[in-house]
Amino acid sequence: MNTLKPALFYENLEDTTIRCLLCPHLCQLKNGQTGICQARINHDGIMYSLNYGIITSEALDPVEKKPLYHFHPGRKIFSIGSFGCNLSCIFCQNHTISREGAKTFNKINAQMPCEIVHKASRIEDNIGIAYTYNEPVISVEFILETAHLAKRLGLHNVMVTNGFINPTPLLRLLPLIDAWNVDLKAFSEKFYKKLTGGSLQPILNVLKNIRKSGNHLEITHLVVTGENDNEEEFRAMVHWLHEELGPDTILHISRYHPHYKHHAPPTPPETLLKFYKIAKEKLFWVYLGNIQLSVGNESHCPKCGALLVRRSGYFTEIYELGEEGDCKICGEHLPFIR
Ligand code: SF4
Structure with a gap:
């Protein structure tokens, strides 16, 4: 034990x-x-x-899989997950680890932060450690220690999270985490309460705090058929992102597939295309995930229109994106970290 x-x-x-x-x-x-x-x-x-150092999943993933499209595009990151979650989404893709407790994983030996960092530092072409798969917030003790060691070795730390965390622990994480992908699952308290067991307002506060901190931030919004595919609600969410976080906000609109306890059909491509167009009216950086369509895979310079990055699945090609995250054609500084 x-x-x-x-x-x-x-x-x-x-x-x-x-x-x-x-x-x-x-x-x-x-x-x-x-x-x-x-x-x-x-x-x-x-x-x-209970889950300190209990690693239920680990893999070297493309950073685009997190998804992070503006953080070291085309590179890979050592990704780890544990068990448990503070939300209980009925459409969870990772319910085999997020909805299980310590009893299920009591045969797994804990790995200490120094072991994880040592492993990550020995992987070729790895930019760092992503805390992902289940909800990392609930492993805050392990992440604070691991991220601290990783940073000392020049590795980057990435959190892929539901954003359901209080301000004080968030403040402790901010100086150690280089990039965040936060789920904004809906723009209604009703959705959060009914389908996740959580609430919206604390997540909006977290998004504002991360933005204020200057940490790199990307947001994922899963469009769940029949639940948050209402155009009015989506417009209100985009309006909030534009007003509170700015037009530079990076938004991934993601396709839902039936999982766990939710059996509605996958999000129709037409809905994703409609939402993509709505989001692009206000935000520069909008992408479509979990689906391959004719739009939503490329990054273009908002100033001169140059093609910066093109993606196909997890295959990424860099075009006019400079080493400093600038546009090679017009020199505009862009929210990319390379
Ligand atoms: S407050 Fe949140 S993190 Fe703490 S025990 Fe409850 S669910 Fe877990």
């Missing part, structure tokens, strides 16, 4: 009851209880992380 790691971000209440302060659920746990995420437990008034 792995040794439990004492957790951060909680407060003691009366007797041995505690309240977790890591995410907006603020789970109040009596002795022996586990949080909604299944990754944090109260033992005698002390909170422990």
Whole structure:
């Protein structure tokens, strides 16, 4: 059995009851209880992380798979995931790890942050470590330590997250994380409550805080058939992104496929094309994911129109994008990191 790691971000209440302060659920746990995420437990008034170093999945992925299209395009990143999640999306693609708890994975030996960083640093052509697959926020202790070591070796740290985290732990992560992909699953509290068990407002606050910090940020929006494919709601979301984060916001509109407990048919291509056009009215950088269509794969300079990057699946070709993230044709500085 792995040794439990004492957790951060909680407060003691009366007797041995505690309240977790890591995410907006603020789970109040009596002795022996586990949080909604299944990754944090109260033992005698002390909170422990149950998934510290438990790596259920690891792979060297194209960075485009995260998806990150403006962060070291065409490169690869060592990607790791654990178990548990603080949301419970009924259409989850990774439910075999996100909806399972410590019992399912108790045969896996924990890997220490130094082992992960050592492994990542020995992989050829690897830009860093991506914390992904299940929800990384709930492994905050492991990520803070790993990201710190990785940074010292010049590796980049990437979080692929649902963004459901409280401001204080977010502030601890921001100096260590180089790039974020945050899911904005819908622009309605009703959707978040009904289909994810979470809420929208804290995620909007997180997006604003990441943007303010200057960290690289890309956003993924999965269009779920019959649930968030309403044009009015989508327009309102794009308007918010434009007003609060700016026209430079990078948005991935992603196709839904039936998964887990949700069986509605995949998002029709026409809906994705319509949403792509709506988003492009206000945002410079809009892409279509989980589908190959005639648009939504290329990046063009917003000033002169030059083709910067072309993608086909995870195959990426760089054209007029300079080494400094500038347009080679007109010199415009663009939100790309190479
Ligand atoms: S991180 Fe887990 S235990 Fe903590 S408040 Fe969120 S769901 Fe509850």
